[in-house]
Amino acid sequence: MFRFLDTNAQVEVTLDGESLDLPAGISLAAAFIAAGQTPMGHSPVSHSPRTAYCMMGSCFECVIEVDGVNQRACQIEVVQGMCLRRPGGTADNGSQS
Amino acid sequence: MKDSYQLAVIGAGPAGMAAAQAAAGHGVDVILFDEQARPGGQIYRNIENTSVDHGLLGKDYAMGAQIVQAFRQASLDYQPNTSVWYLDKSRQIGLLQQGASEQVFAKRIVIASGAQERPMPFPGWQLPGVMTAGAGQVLLKSAAMVPEDGVVLAGCGPLLLLLAWQYLQAGVKIAALLETTPKSNSGKALRHLPKALVASEYLFKGLQLTRAIRRAGIPWHKSVCDLRAEGGPNLKAIHFSSSGKNQCIETGLLLLHQGVIPDLQIAQAAGCGLEWHEARQSWQPKLDNWGESSQLGIFVAGDLGGIVGARAARLTGQLAGLQVAHQLGYLDHAMRDKLAGPIQKARDRHHAIRPFLDAYYRIAESALVPLNETLVCRCEEVTAGHIRDVIALGCNGPNQAKAFTRCGMGPCQGRLCAATVEQIFASAHKKPVSEIGRYNARPPIKPITLGQLADS
Amino acid sequence: MNNHFDTIIVGGGLVGSAIACGIARRGRQVAVLDGGDRDFRASRGNFGLIWVQGKGGDFPAYAHLTGDAARRWPAFEQMLRDSTGIDIGLQQTGGYDFCLSESDWLARNQEMQLVKQHRGGEFNYQMFDNSELRERIPQVSEAIVGASYCPEDGHVNPLYLLRALHQKMQIEGCRYIPQQVVVRSAREQNHFVLDTATERYQCERIVFCAGLDNQRLAQDLNMTIPVKPLRGQLLISERVDPFLPCASLQVRQTGEGSLQIGNSHEDVGLDESTCLEVITELATRAVKIFPHLHKIRLNRAWGALRVMTPDAAPIYHQSSEHPAAYAISCHSGVTLAAYHATGLADWISGDESAAPGNEFSADRFSVRSH
Numbered sequence: 016m017f018r019f020l021d022t023n024a025q026v027e028v029t030l031d032g033e034s035l036d037l038p039a040g041i042s043l044a045a046a047f048i049a050a051g052q053t054p055m056g057h058s059p060v061s062h063s064p065r066t067a068y069c070m071m072g073s074c075f076e077c078v079i080e081v082d083g084v085n086q087r088a089c090q091i092e093v094v095q096g097m098c099l100r101r102p103g104g105t106a107d108n109g110s111q112s
Numbered sequence: 113m114k115d116s117y118q119l120a121v122i123g124a125g126p127a128g129m130a131a132a133q134a135a136a137g138h139g140v141d142v143i144l145f146d147e148q149a150r151p152g153g154q155i156y157r158n159i160e161n162t163s164v165d166h167g168l169l170g171k172d173y174a175m176g177a178q179i180v181q182a183f184r185q186a187s188l189d190y191q192p193n194t195s196v197w198y199l200d201k202s203r204q205i206g207l208l209q210q211g212a213s214e215q216v217f218a219k220r221i222v223i224a225s226g227a228q229e230r231p232m233p234f235p236g237w238q239l240p241g242v243m244t245a246g247a248g249q250v251l252l253k254s255a256a257m258v259p260e261d262g263v264v265l266a267g268c269g270p271l272l273l274l275l276a277w278q279y280l281q282a283g284v285k286i287a288a289l290l291e292t293t294p295k296s297n298s299g300k301a302l303r304h305l306p307k308a309l310v311a312s313e314y315l316f317k318g319l320q321l322t323r324a325i326r327r328a329g330i331p332w333h334k335s336v337c338d339l340r341a342e343g344g345p346n347l348k349a350i351h352f353s354s355s356g357k358n359q360c361i362e363t364g365l366l367l368l369h370q371g372v373i374p375d376l377q378i379a380q381a382a383g384c385g386l387e388w389h390e391a392r393q394s395w396q397p398k399l400d401n402w403g404e405s406s407q408l409g410i411f412v413a414g415d416l417g418g419i420v421g422a423r424a425a426r427l428t429g430q431l432a433g434l435q436v437a438h439q440l441g442y443l444d445h446a447m448r449d450k451l452a453g454p455i456q457k458a459r460d461r462h463h464a465i466r467p468f469l470d471a472y473y474r475i476a477e478s479a480l481v482p483l484n485e486t487l488v489c490r491c492e493e494v495t496a497g498h499i500r501d502v503i504a505l506g507c508n509g510p511n512q513a514k515a516f517t518r519c520g521m522g523p524c525q526g527r528l529c530a531a532t533v534e535q536i537f538a539s540a541h542k543k544p545v546s547e548i549g550r551y552n553a554r555p556p557i558k559p560i561t562l563g564q565l566a567d568s
Numbered sequence: 569m570n571n572h573f574d575t576i577i578v579g580g581g582l583v584g585s586a587i588a589c590g591i592a593r594r595g596r597q598v599a600v601l602d603g604g605d606r607d608f609r610a611s612r613g614n615f616g617l618i619w620v621q622g623k624g625g626d627f628p629a630y631a632h633l634t635g636d637a638a639r640r641w642p643a644f645e646q647m648l649r650d651s652t653g654i655d656i657g658l659q660q661t662g663g664y665d666f667c668l669s670e671s672d673w674l675a676r677n678q679e680m681q682l683v684k685q686h687r688g689g690e691f692n693y694q695m696f697d698n699s700e701l702r703e704r705i706p707q708v709s710e711a712i713v714g715a716s717y718c719p720e721d722g723h724v725n726p727l728y729l730l731r732a733l734h735q736k737m738q739i740e741g742c743r744y745i746p747q748q749v750v751v752r753s754a755r756e757q758n759h760f761v762l763d764t765a766t767e768r769y770q771c772e773r774i775v776f777c778a779g780l781d782n783q784r785l786a787q788d789l790n791m792t793i794p795v796k797p798l799r800g801q802l803l804i805s806e807r808v809d810p811f812l813p814c815a816s817l818q819v820r821q822t823g824e825g826s827l828q829i830g831n832s833h834e835d836v837g838l839d840e841s842t843c844l845e846v847i848t849e850l851a852t853r854a855v856k857i858f859p860h861l862h863k864i865r866l867n868r869a870w871g872a873l874r875v876m877t878p879d880a881a882p883i884y885h886q887s888s889e890h891p892a893a894y895a896i897s898c899h900s901g902v903t904l905a906a907y908h909a910t911g912l913a914d915w916i917s918g919d920e921s922a923a924p925g926n927e928f929s930a931d932r933f934s935v936r937s938h
Contacts, residue, residue: 505744
């Protein structure tokens with residue numbers, strides 16, 4: 016969806032148990048989008064696919080579990096070693112809560 | 113941090129910074145809380161740090177560098193990375209800083225929480241790949257990210273054109289601009305033009321943007337309606353009609369904008385009374401000439417008080433700061449009025465453009481009142497049809513509808529559905545929104561965990 | 569518009585709409601006059617419990633009534649679901665009241681024994697210590713002393729219940745008229761008249777179910793209904809994987825997975841707002857009982873006003889001066905809903921054999937004060 020105007024360093028995080036490289040120095044939501052990791056998660060009601068919508072902390076669509084706590088990915092910076100879990104299961108498996 | 117301050121300012125955008133500086137400049141003991149890591153708010157977001165050329169982002173953004181620099185030098189307690197999750201009428205503030213909850217009291221409060229984008233609901237707007245124009249700007253300013261070629265921009269309002277212009281400067285290929293502004297608006301806006309001329313720089317800027325976009329040859333569809341996004345799991349295409357013709361553009365990214373509205377959550381939780389502004393099609397806090405709300409001691413500055421733009425926001429912040437200094441005994445009547453005079457005059461000049469812009473970019477009812485199948489509440493997945501079902505049951509307003517359908521009960525706390533639910537009620541009852549009312553706002557204003565509360 | 573009805577119910581909350589359902593089902597022509605969207609609404613602050621344990625420790629008839637209402641619930645829920653298609657999430661799998669201290673536990677035990685006595689032994693309850701409790705709910709902290717448990721307790725989603733009642737009463741032909749705050753009522757010739765800001769209504773039978781407003785409304789017909797607000801603040805968390813198989817007085821898990829945390833009692837008058845101290849206290853207690861909730865986010869906190877009578881038991885009052893005028897006040901709108909829509913509605917419809925008994929009349933308060 017988006018590309019960088021200049022190059023970015025990378026950090027390594029874990030997403031649903033698997034290692035993933037994300038661009039560094041930006042918000043976690045921006046990093047997901049830049050890495051083409053969309054949908055970021057699934058809604059808890061119908062498990063429909065969702066991704067960051069407003070990037071300003073209003074919509075809560077980018078909420079993802081970061082080290083055990085659900086957080087708005089647009090409001091925190093991506094950090095080396097973050098342990099992430101997608102809400103509503105992974106992209107292939109939308110049935111978990 | 114101390115337990116208590118004379119003034120607490122919430123938000124480090126143009127209004128918050130100005131209010132804090134104005135009060136501190138006269139000796140008031142000021143603390144300012146902001147959720148971001150650096151001052152500037154959404155408008156000057158990341159200005160100290162961005163790697164993007166300021167010229168690309170435009171003159172207005174570049175202006176922020178000086179403003180933020182001056183703010184950094186003011187003698188006040190600036191607390192970044194701090195979210196205000198609680199505020200009540202007794203002026204108790206609940207803060208969250210690095211995961212720890214704390215409590216602070218302030219004699220005076222200036223809320224400068226700014227604006228949010230007005231929701232623009234249509235079938236499929238929840239698909240990944242559909243975002244707001246504001247999101248596009250945040251990605252540009254704070255992450256130096258621009259869309260891959262083929263992005264579609266849709267909606268109504270100056271920000272949409274500004275974003276198109278910024279993308280053009282950055283060499284982005286825009287597939288289409290879908291303007292939903294109704295054709296009849298320009299005629300109705302004309303009568304406000306003479307008054308708008310006193311702030312003609314806004315008009316020139318608008319004309320410049322328009323000309324640049326035209327020159328670039330971007331397909332520009334006017335009077336667009338019946339938007340429908342399609343895809344799975346990500347966006348694949350946007351359907352719409354323009355001049356009576358159904359059309360479709362394949363794209364993986366659609367950026368939406370339909371104006372901005374005050375972000376009322378904190379002000380409402382603090383008990384500030386609201387009023388409906390018909391021309392702006394939004395609620396705003398009821399304020400006196402200095403920005404003091406119906407809860408005495410709680411002030412509102414900037415776009416939260418009604419959308420006025422960054423420059424006027426700064427002036428309303430200064431006025432609130434002066435009045436706080438006066439109320440706390442740091443400025444006598446005469447001095448306050450002397451200092452405020454030119455600021456009020458300048459503010460009124462910036463306000464002069466608003467009636468024209470409000471009329472020119474007035475949103476069509478069809479774009480505010482969605483079809484039955486459209487998700488109104490994205491969190492709890494409540495459709496416009498569900499809301500109409502409970503209206504048929506006699507449901508007496510948005511709060512009852514919330515109770516009956518869960519609309520607005522999700523994590524966003526109604527930020528993305530409140531405006532739409534009011535419009536559906538108003539349209540069903542054929543009454544103005546002012547007679548419909550609005551959701552009550554509930555803490556926490558910002559997320560907090562039970563553990564963070566328990567440990568506080 | 570024809571504003572003449574057989575029965576008018578003033579108030580469309582849980583109490584008024586349950587009674588409306590019952591009366592309309594008996595073929596009477598009923599209208600419900602409800603207030604505005606932002607009026608005080610205890611129904612929107614309800615915790616959703618069908619709660620038997622501990623009720624009526626010093627009021628035997630109330631202990632019986634509560635047990636009777638709880639037993640009516642399964643059939644009532646079935647009827648509502650069949651008729652409206654709404655699943656209100658009834659779960660009558662028992663309820664816990666956690667004891668955070670040793671003295672708490674001892675006092676609870678005594679209270680439960682008393683209720684059992686009052687109900688002639690027809691009351692099942694158990695007192696669990698920590699290990700017994702953790703066998704049933706493994707997430708409970710080791711630091712919790714224990715809990716009382718009553719198998720008759722349960723819970724529903726109170727908001728869906730209110731919606732189902734509104735739908736049901738309209739299916740039964742009841743007219744629901746919102747935004748009609750009654751400003752005056754009187755007996756004229758052989759009927760009652762009620763005035764709102766915009767309309768005049770007439771009826772043969774009038775039932776005040778207007779929560780805290782009952783005191784003011786019933787006064788017009790010379791009934792003295794002493795009710796007082798008692799604030800409770802409530803927290804709702806984000807969705808959590810199901811772990812709580814039963815209701816409890818402190819924490820309830822909804823069908824959606826969110827946790828409802830509550831049970832504060834604050835005597836603050838007509839003030840619905842929240843305060844930091846109580847929000848913090850409620851969160852602290854929830855985490856103390858269930859430590860694994862530490863990382864769970866709070867979604868919403870709000871305050872609501874309970875409708876309290878002086879002895880916390882319901883008032884089912886029939887006017888002696890105007891026998892077709894009734895005032896109904898209680899704070900257990902969910903627990904008693906199944907009774908309100910059945911037995912109580914029979915009585916108000918004219919079936920004297922269904923009368924709840926004089927113990928529930930508001931006269932009990934004036935007699936005592938003499």
